[in-house]
Amino acid sequence: PGQSEFVAALDLRPANNLIVKMDARLDKSTGLLTWRFTSLDADTQEPTDDPEAGFLNPNKKSPEGEGSVVFFVTPKPGLTTGTEIRNKARIVFDVNAPIDTPEWLNTIDDSKPVSQVLQLLAQQPAASFEVKWSGTDSGAGVESYTVYVSENGGAFTVWQKDTPDTSAMFTGQAGRTYSFYSVARDAVSNREDAPTTPDATTAVATATPSGATLQFGQATYSVAEGTTNVVLTVTRSGDGTGEVSVGVSNSGTLAEPCVTLSGVAQQRCDFIGGLARLTFAPGETSKTFTVLIIDDVFVEGAETVQLNLTGATGGASVGAQSGATLTITDNDTASSSVNPINTVDFFVRQQYLDFLNRDPDTGGFNDWRNVLNTCGTNQGGLGSPVTCDRVQVSSGFYRSTEFTERGYFIFRFYNAVLGRLPLYTDFISDLSSLSDSQSPAEQQGRIATFIAGFMMRDEFSAKYPGLATSANAAQFVARLEELAQVSLPETIPPQRPDQPPQFTRSQLIQMMGSGQKTAAETVRAFVEQQAVYDKFFYRGFVAMQYFGYLRRDPEQAGYDDWVRVLTSGDAPTGIQPGDYRHLIFGFIYATEYRQRFGQ
Ligand SMILES: [Ca+2]
Ligand SMILES: [Ca+2]
Ligand SMILES: [Ca+2]
Ligand SMILES: [Ca+2]
Known part of the structure; x- marks a missing residue:
């Protein structure tokens, strides 16, 4: 940099018995830049007599005779848009006639593009409507647009990011207003400033009764x-x-x-x-x-x-x-004076009612009944072997696939997506929407319906304002992580065969951003990630003691304390981390539980 000449000699031996002298110089007054390459016989230091002995072969077989020089030009400061910078070159071989290249033209673009979202109807008859935008740029031309949206006067968030499109369908919700503006970027990355007021505002009509x-x-x-x-x-x-x-x-x-x-x-x-x-x-x-x-x-x-x-x-x-x-x-x-929960059959059926929200099927019922009937002389009651007693049987319902895919899924969904415990009535109501499926396909359909309905709730909208779009995938996933207080990994452990697909954070964002997954599918995948599953497992276990056995909301202090004991153990009582037996024992022999059925 700063030099206006460069002289060097390049020794091509032994491949080629030549010294190539390079002489490059810039005439600052005319802007003429010259390179001169001279092939010298390495022995005599004189130009060779042989017309075919130069460092650049005759181009008999392309590209053996092709060469080039590369140069960069920085424009002078302060050039205005439209200023043209022209370059051309002249190539001279030996004493041959000059060869002129075509002229190369660069035009300066130092101005930002201008764009706007086009006017919208004051009121939209349907929740989905088309939004259009357009822009102009003097110079290189508009390359892409980023369109922002605000719901009910809230903060603007990205809706469409760096898109070359000039329209898209927007889906809002009945009774809400939406404002839009666009920011254009030209082909040389000049970016328009955001406007101080939105370009267009519209409202979605309040839903009319369907009849x-x-x-x-x-x-x-x-x-x-x-x-x-x-x-x-x-x-x-x-x-x-x-x-x-x-x-x-x-x-x-x-x-x-x-x-x-x-x-x-x-x-x-x-x-x-x-x-x-x-x-x-x-x-x-x-x-x-x-x-x-x-x-x-x-x-x-x-x-x-x-x-x-x-x-x-x-x-x-x-x-x-x-x-x-x-x-x-x-x-x-x-x-x-005999409490029916003392009998094996009543106890087993009650596990189905309290955890699975259904009556038992004959096969499952007989299996569990058999476990207890053959569990020591007390048939799984106090003093029975711990491998088959009532605590073990009841914990089997919590750990069952059916409960995990329904009850624990619902529990985890509230915790992970809304960042709060479900209320007992929330939990039971939503669990009922997943119960009684007759086939895996029906179950998948019910889960999809549950999630779609959940995302329509005001509490969800308030926590994810305008974020449930592919353009906002990164923010959407970040918000899920924030509310769940879970960080998705950037590398994932080997996939277990019985596990839903596992993804890294980047993969999940990419799939939502590219439209491969909808927002609802992204939420579901998030809730199904191992990190989320693990995060709430013990909490779900404790919550189900209250939701299942006692059929009510927990007291916060008692809930917190059991979560602590299950997570970290309890030194004074010698309870080890993860030891759920104390927990279940405490609940199924509690007076509050037993008095649901008799004295
Ligand atoms: Ca009664
Ligand atoms: Ca009754
Ligand atoms: Ca009765
Ligand atoms: Ca009765």
């Missing part, structure tokens, strides 16, 4: 306490084309002891279920849900619970038959 009406099939249902379950029906009438959903709640979520006779049948004491979200696929006109009945020994007479439909989505409305009364008729006439 679907959802209601109970009957006003009253009745079941005897000794019957295992009762099936209730919800019907859809009117418009049957779209996907709609409705929540089921009930009046039986009281905290009174089960022995207290209030005339109200209570979940936990008298039944399991009655909390659900029912999703009607397009064309479906009825859905059923199952309430599981507990055959306690309380003499309580007929008890009723009121079931209600609330929170219809998809523009549906709840019809006149928005509630139904379920009566459970008693089968006890004399008080019993």
Whole structure:
């Protein structure tokens, strides 16, 4: 740099008996740059007489006779856009006629491009609408656009990143406003400044009712306490084309002891279920849900619970038959001092109800019953071998594939995606949407429906404002990691055969960014990563003691303390990390648990 001449001699021996003299110089006043290459006979130091003996062969067989010189030119400072810089070269071999190259032209582009998102309708009739933008640039021309969006006046986030396209479909939500602006980049990387006000703003119209009406099939249902379950029906009438959903709640979520006779049948004491979200696929006109009945020994007479439909989505409305009364008729006439949970069959069935939200299948039930019946003289009760006792059987339900893929999946989903514990009612309601699948394909469909519905909830939108798009893949995954407090690895351990696909952070971002995975599929993959699975495993174990055995929310202090003990062990009591036996033992022999069924 700074030099205006360069002289050197290059010895080509032994390959070639030549010395090549190079003489390069720049005439600063004319801008003429000259290279002169002279081949000298290495012995005589004189130009060789042989016309074919130079360092550059005749181009008989291309490219043996081709050569080039390369040079870089820095433009003078302050050149304005449009300034042309022209170069051409003249090549002279020996005494031959000069060869002129074509002229090369560079044009300076020192100006930023200008772009804008085109005007949008003040109100969009549908949640999905087309957004267009355009731009101009003097000089090299616009190469790409980045389009930003803000929802309901919130912070702007990237929607389309460095795209050459000039339009895309945007999907918003009913009743929300969206503002857009674009920033263009030209072919030489000049980048437009962001505007101070958005280019275009629009609102998505509030959803118009679809005309679907959802209601109970009957006003009253009745079941005897000794019957295992009762099936209730919800019907859809009117418009049957779209996907709609409705929540089921009930009046039986009281905290009174089960022995207290209030005339109200209570979940936990008298039944399991009655909390659900029912999703009607397009064309479906009825859905059923199952309430599981507990055959306690309380003499309580007929008890009723009121079931209600609330929170219809998809523009549906709840019809006149928005509630139904379920009566459970008693089968006890004399008080019993024997608690039915003491019997093996009752205990085993209750594990199915409390962890899997269903009645047992015959094969599974017989297997578990057999484990306990042959477990020592106490049949798995106190003092039995620890390899087959009630604690071991109950923990088997938590560790079962069915619970892991449903209950633990739901629990982990709340913790990982929203960064909080699910409430008992959230958990049971969402678990019911994954229960009773008849095939793996149906199960996959239910999980997809659950996630899609979950992402429509306000709590999700508030935590991921505008982030669930491919353009925001990196921010979306970072937000998942932040809320879950999990860092995805950049290298992943070998994939186990029974495990969902495992990815590195970069892979997950790349798949979402390229559109290979939707936001919903990305969320699901995140929740299925080993790091996330491991993070919440003990917490799920503790939470299920409350959700499953006690059918209620945990007290925070008790929950935290059990998580600590399970994670780190407890020196004073000698409990080792990961020792769940103490935990389960404490709950299944607790008075609160046993008094769900009898005294
Ligand atoms: Ca009762
Ligand atoms: Ca009862
Ligand atoms: Ca009974
Ligand atoms: Ca009873």
